[in-house]
Amino acid sequence: MKIIVDAMGGDNAPQAPVLGAIQANREYGVDIILVGRGEAILKVLADNGVSDLPAGVEIAHASEVVEMCDNPATAFREKKDSSLTVGLNLLKNGDGDAFVSAGSTGALLAGATLVVKRIKGIRRAALAPVVPTGGGGAVLIDCGANAECPPEYLLQFAYMGSYYAEHVLGRPEPKVGLLNIGAEPSKGTGLQTAVYPLLQQAARDGRINFVGNVEAREAVEGAVDVIVSDGYSGNIFLKTMEGTGLFLARELKKMFQKSALTKLAALLVAGGLREFKAIMSADEVGGTALLGISKPVIKAHGSSDAYAIQNAIRQARQYISAGIIENIAENVDQMRLDAPGKEE
């Protein structure tokens, strides 16, 4: 198994991707292609006492870097020798089994869609992070790739999220919920009321375990394994969680810094506090899968450190082994509203 890693993507590149990849190579025994400026990659290795490339690690030189200021929709085409475009082409050509990047989400999504292409029959790729919940995490699909969605997209998101939860997170018969503002099928906007019966039908056909609408509060508390949403609402959900986590972490810090006694208390729960912080940490959760793309592509958080990149590579490895792209491709006719012979 060989993972292609964008050595130039993210706030902490090239250090974080290079060191995270080396670490993943060591711990999981996966082969790695580091894509980016050769000299910069070698310098990171030398600075960290690695004089030769470890076995199973190679470099694919790419002279350009996609920056956050580049137009995401066209960056992969305008910078043909960027680590993003070179990496995606390696994936497309079968030189590696998955691509991991902490670079621009928009550029990665556009590049993956146009270079690697979507699974045939899938209308749109979706961003599917695993969000921390009281149930040990849930797949949120979509969280921003598609702000506005017709019902068919959400039907496809439900299937793709369900496969991912089952085979990558290891949840048997994953509970699929439609993000909504009430339990009744009549709740929500025209989108949710149109999607509800589609998901219900998929459940009746025994294809997904649709458990109905899920309110945001219950979703965070862990009521479902897959949270199905349009990209706009999914993004509001994800960013509200992040914001609330950051806000409360700061308040907690203030509480522990009040006096000598509270500082002592902080010492007594130091281990627990680390675990507490890890719950909401993007670094622990790993990356966001671009579900619907015909080969595994993982977006790591922009602020990823080496450990986060390592986690994203671990996730890419699970994604490859799970065979869910094949699952999706085989069942794609069931996810289409216009498919021949499909009842609606």
Add this chain to the structure above:
Amino acid sequence: MKIIVDAMGGDNAPQAPVLGAIQANREYGVDIILVGRGEAILKVLADNGVSDLPAGVEIAHASEVVEMCDNPATAFREKKDSSLTVGLNLLKNGDGDAFVSAGSTGALLAGATLVVKRIKGIRRAALAPVVPTGGGGAVLIDCGANAECPPEYLLQFAYMGSYYAEHVLGRPEPKVGLLNIGAEPSKGTGLQTAVYPLLQQAARDGRINFVGNVEAREAVEGAVDVIVSDGYSGNIFLKTMEGTGLFLARELKKMFQKSALTKLAALLVAGGLREFKAIMSADEVGGTALLGISKPVIKAHGSSDAYAIQNAIRQARQYISAGIIENIAENVDQMRLDAPGKEE
């Protein structure tokens, strides 16, 4: 000033509303009308050692109660002698200055709209809670009254939220943000891209302090005083905050219960922990204003205890004194897309 209180609404009625109202009467010197079953109200008073009605507190008998299982859209009409309907009619007739209820949100919204009526020119009443943020709280408008909204609703929400933040929360020139998934005016769905220029125009006219799109994370962290949203997305935002707060509070509790040492730590920060919990508590925030109704109506949280009811009454008092309903009524032509003489 006289506040009408629904003595039968909420999970803890009649105890919580009756005792909260008595407490508010004592602390703020406001007159109170307790609406509900006379004997039940008197029993709560007697059980708590109050043998005579305090000065300034009266009872308006209503024999029925709107239950959670009643149809919210029609409950106020079907149960004409409910505390909800009797209370709203007292408000309409000028027997009191505001109505506070912890009962069904939907029934209160429908009843307020049809009995008390909206401010002339306002298209829809909105639920506008004050959500806890890093900036000391922000008005979220709407959070669920109107799942689907045309642009004009959001323009009106922005004005109403701005008046509320300025005159009830005491924020001069409140910063108004449009809840969105990115900063650029092109971000979001067709709704946000249509609303953005309307809010920009209102800002250019010097009517509101529109600061642009606000992402959910920055909204929680306190970037704005008013978060403008359709009811569906606002509800996702609110419930995600609540869920994340509950989830993290539970994890924190686990952390402190691990061993004798962590339990000691909990004792050392006990005061701080109480404050920490209060940040996310619905009881502290008070109630949700039904902005757009022609008289002040406050929805207290369904699980309100006496203290929460007291807070909601305090809020009703500020709402009355602020005179914002008059402000809204005077400026309503500016909030309409079809108003005569208004440039667009």
